[in-house]
Amino acid sequence: MKLQDAIPRGWVGVFVPDQPKIGLGLDIATTEKQKSNPSALAVTQYVAPLYFVRLLLSWKTADPNVTRALVRYVLEGLPFEYKARKLCIDATSERFFAAELKREFYSLVSVDLVVASEATEYMGERMTFKQYLGNLAVNTMEDGQVALPNERWLQKDFRLVVRDRGTFDCDVDEDGRHGDTFDAVKLSLHAITSKADEAYAAAVQVGSYGSTEKHDPFSLRPDPNADDRPASGPML
Secondary structure, eight states, X not given: OOGGGGSOTTGGGGSOTTXXXXXXXXEOOOEETTXXXXXXXXXXXXXXXXXXXXXXXXXXXXXXXXXXXXXXXXXXXXXXXXXXXXXXXXXXXXXXXXXXXXXXXXXXSOEEEEOTTSEEEETTEEEEHHHHHHHHHHHHHXXXXXXXXXXXXXXXXXXXXXXXXXXXXXXXXXXXXXXXXXXXXXXXXHHHHSOTTOOOOOOOOOOOOSOOSTTBOOTTSOOGGGTTSOOOSOOO
16 A cells, blocks of 8 residues: 555645644554554644544554555645644654654754653643643543544544553454544644643653543543434534
8 A cells, every 4th residue: 555545635725824833643563461552653733722623543553664654655745735733743652663763754844752751840830741732632622622533443442542540541443443533633733732842751650731630531531322422513
């Protein structure tokens, strides 16, 4: 299969001109509970006041060159001569590969490596990036500001994510999915909303930002029995 066949035809046609604030989030495949997870790439365009997820890819491969090629194809294929504001890569489990990608794409985009267990600060409270980015995504979605593709496989992957004592947890399904698309989307939002040169990391204990109840599904998590009902809110 050719690279261009792995991406929906006409994907660049969904971007709005004169709205160059675009962020990318990449969740690199890992192994969880003896199952190989997919990689996921989200490309989000901010058209105030909404964040439109224009492209969301999920794939499994043992060849890192496939991931390199997909990311490059997307970065170089953005319409209107747009340059993405930032590419945020989850480097929690694949730090060396993430660092290689940062070196490879530095001429095309600013790259931030995000480690879930490291710290950031929000409104004076220190918390892990996993906690901060999970709440960033959920809060933005609950405010009705994120437009996602209306696909059942995507809904299924998002449903795996639950809020657990102020942070987020995720079960692995039979296909090895592990909320990878949720992670890619939250990273793409961070790529848009974070400061251009933001870089800070330190050891930290989990704070109290967000819900403190164990396994409290965020309210956007759809009801599995409601799949046949029309989706609400702006969708692609």
